[in-house]
Amino acid sequence: MSAAIDVDSVTVNYGDVPALDGATLRLNKGRICGLVGMNGSGKSTLFKAIMGLVKPDAGTVTIDGGSPAAARRSGAISYVPQSEDVDWHFPLSVHEVVMMGRYGHMGMTRRPHKKDKLAVAEALDRVELSDFAQRQIGQLSGGQRKRAFVARGIAQGATTLLLDEPFAGVDKRSEATICALLKELAADGAAILLSTHDLHALPELADEAVLIMRRVLMHGDPAVVLQPENLALAFGLDVMKRNEMAL
Numbered sequence: 001m002s003a004a005i006d007v008d009s010v011t012v013n014y015g016d017v018p019a020l021d022g023a024t025l026r027l028n029k030g031r032i033c034g035l036v037g038m039n040g041s042g043k044s045t046l047f048k049a050i051m052g053l054v055k056p057d058a059g060t061v062t063i064d065g066g067s068p069a070a071a072r073r074s075g076a077i078s079y080v081p082q083s084e085d086v087d088w089h090f091p092l093s094v095h096e097v098v099m100m101g102r103y104g105h106m107g108m109t110r111r112p113h114k115k116d117k118l119a120v121a122e123a124l125d126r127v128e129l130s131d132f133a134q135r136q137i138g139q140l141s142g143g144q145r146k147r148a149f150v151a152r153g154i155a156q157g158a159t160t161l162l163l164d165e166p167f168a169g170v171d172k173r174s175e176a177t178i179c180a181l182l183k184e185l186a187a188d189g190a191a192i193l194l195s196t197h198d199l200h201a202l203p204e205l206a207d208e209a210v211l212i213m214r215r216v217l218m219h220g221d222p223a224v225v226l227q228p229e230n231l232a233l234a235f236g237l238d239v240m241k242r243n244e245m246a247l
């Protein structure tokens with residue numbers, strides 16, 4: 001069976017800045033995997049390579065055995081970007097953002113049919129944003145914005161979900177809502193890859209954890225991967241000591 005995500009020896013350079021250097025990662029359906037690494041370690045670049053938004057200088061990415069572009073076209077993959085990467089002033093309502101997940105199902109006219117409206121309503125309900133459907137997307141709180149993008153992926157019917165720091169600037173209640181939802185989606189067979197700096201939340205949420213520093217240093221059980229001596233590999237000694245005290 002093809003892995004949901006198969007990243008094989010991927011190298012990405014931005015000019016002369018190396019962002020990924022031979023990164024390799026496989027993730028199967030039904031699994032939640034947490035991506036952990038310091039600022040600039042290549043996490044966002046890995047997401048963009050998996051989405052096919054940056055082209056690797058070397059190596060390959062396959063989604064369900066096909067290309068990222070094919071997965072985007074079929075709606076099989078969805079991406080919740082870092083908040084900084086979104087123009088929150090864009091004049092779109094929450095409903096319209098979630099409806100964007102249905103575009104692949106609508107054909108050229110992009111006219112929503114009953115089933116598209118139903119899918120959007122159901123997705124908004126699942127992320128508890130039904131009451132905010134008509135609000136401009138920028139007028140949501142940080143946690144609500146993340147949930148709106150998760151709803152877009154749900155409406156789309158995505159089976160691979162990428163989330164870049166879904167818990168950044170999010171309160172505990174929104175975090176709990178998002179975690180519960182991700183677990184439900186994984187139980188339904190979705191493969192979920194998320195990056196986070198919240199190492200405390202990860203063992204409870206994720207089935208697997210990955211340490212990244214331009215390449216994958218370690219991949220496995222979060223209880224093992226997040227051991228202080230392993231974090232030291234990815235973050236350096238000082239951070240390891242801080243985490244040792246906090247964990």
Ligand SMILES: Nc1ncnc2c1ncn2[C@@H]1O[C@H](COP(=O)(O)OP(=O)(O)OP(=O)(O)O)[C@@H](O)[C@H]1O
Nearest residue numbers: 014017018019037038039040041042043044045046
């Ligand atoms: N568009 C770009 N042009 C040039 N360099 C870039 C670009 N995007 C990222 N980089 C560089 O590539 C490296 C990896 O960046 P990336 O954003 O993937 O890291 P990250 O792990 O997501 O970081 P953070 O935790 O801060 O979000 C960094 O050195 C970064 O400065």
